[in-house]
Amino acid sequence: MPPPGSARMAFMESRTLLRALPKVDRLLERDDLRALAEVHPRVLVADAVRETLDALREEIRAGGEPDVSEHAVAVRAAALAERKARRSLRRVINATGIVVHTNLGRSCLAREAVEAVAEVSGAYSTLEYDVEAGERGSRHAHVEELICRLTGAEAAMAVNNNAAAVLLSLAGLARGKRAIVSRGQLVEIGGSFRVPDVMRESGATMVEVGTTNKTHLRDYESAITPDTGLLLKVHTSNYRVVGFTQEVSLEELVELGARHGIPVMEDQGSGVLVDLREWGLPYEPTIGESVAAGADVVTCSGDKLLGGPQAGIIAGKWHVVQTLKKHPMARAVRLDKMTLAALEVTLRLYLDPERARREIPTLRMLSASAGEIRERAERLVDRIVESCGDSYAVGTAEDVSRAGGGALPMADIPTVVTAVVPARGSVSELEARLRCAEPPIVARISEDRLLIDPRTLLPGDEDAIVAALRAIAG
């Protein structure tokens, strides 16, 4: 039976609309879409046309009445083709004030590190070649001496990330044995790195001791058996137990390990190479301190507070690192030349800590003073007012920046933000439109204001923000 009355009318209308949709070939022959296929791969333009037609059919079947004229469809397909042709991984402007923002790529590399990546990736390199000897060299050589110099370790290597560094170290030291760890340190970091899971995958058997808030040296000691292969300490980088707490120091663990002939490992996490207190930041243990305390292996990330590329650093005793270098898993987690180039340059900058602070963006951002940030926030206010008139209500406000990346968890870093309220439309609409700008601008919303924290802006970002705000204001 045919649908009655108005339902029947709608049915007829949607059939008419469906039939009126232009054909794929006709669309692809239009001058505008042909011109687009000259600059972008033709397959992408063809995909965009097909997907646009599919989407229109869906809309019509759902009762919609979209414009199905050839011109309207072509415009829509062209916009989709442009989106498909755009690189997926591209830069964004981080206005959040979260310095090591994991979703936005953690650390930005120093200019010199970026140049080194470009140089070795666009040409042949000394990756595993010793030019002086004219023979095969080691890829570890590019960073090992530097890590040792900066941490006091006897030997070192770098792998894909800290998760890999922990996995390799556990597999190399404790596979088939028992590894003792405090219950207070069974942390999850960034979703997929969980100490118990990594432990299981490494082939070590985890032995938990103590309680969530308190673990004593005697807890470790009484858990030691003949098949104990490791004492593990994990730096709880992204949370802290406060109040009635007790943690065993690395020194005490080292002393206990020495008495029983058991190696001690610390997963330090954030990769601090200098005393951050010198720059007015809270205390965070350094890799050098863990090495000095006598840990057999210390691991950390390359792209958190260290400010380099994604990498995992393993610093420790000579014999332990040699074992790890030869471990079958080492090949699976080894670094590529681009990362090694960036890591080498980043580490070299640390040979002069003041230079590291000036040139490594993560350090520069973290150590920028509130006064310096205030000046930048005020200048941005002036520029927005100058360019956008009264399209926005703009001012500065005191706020906090964060180290992020699970580092310096308790540290609110005082900052001054530029707060923007649109004269028309909502703040969330403004936030969404800035995200769709080119480059995308990622900002925070708080109390119905859009907050721009100058701390995480790179040179030139202010220009892009002012231009985007002006374009949105219309």
Ligand SMILES: *Cc1c(COP(=O)(O)O)cnc(C)c1O
């Ligand atoms: C961040 C972190 C990890 C994971 O490091 P990735 O470099 O992200 O793989 C592991 N352990 C600790 C303590 C961390 O802080």
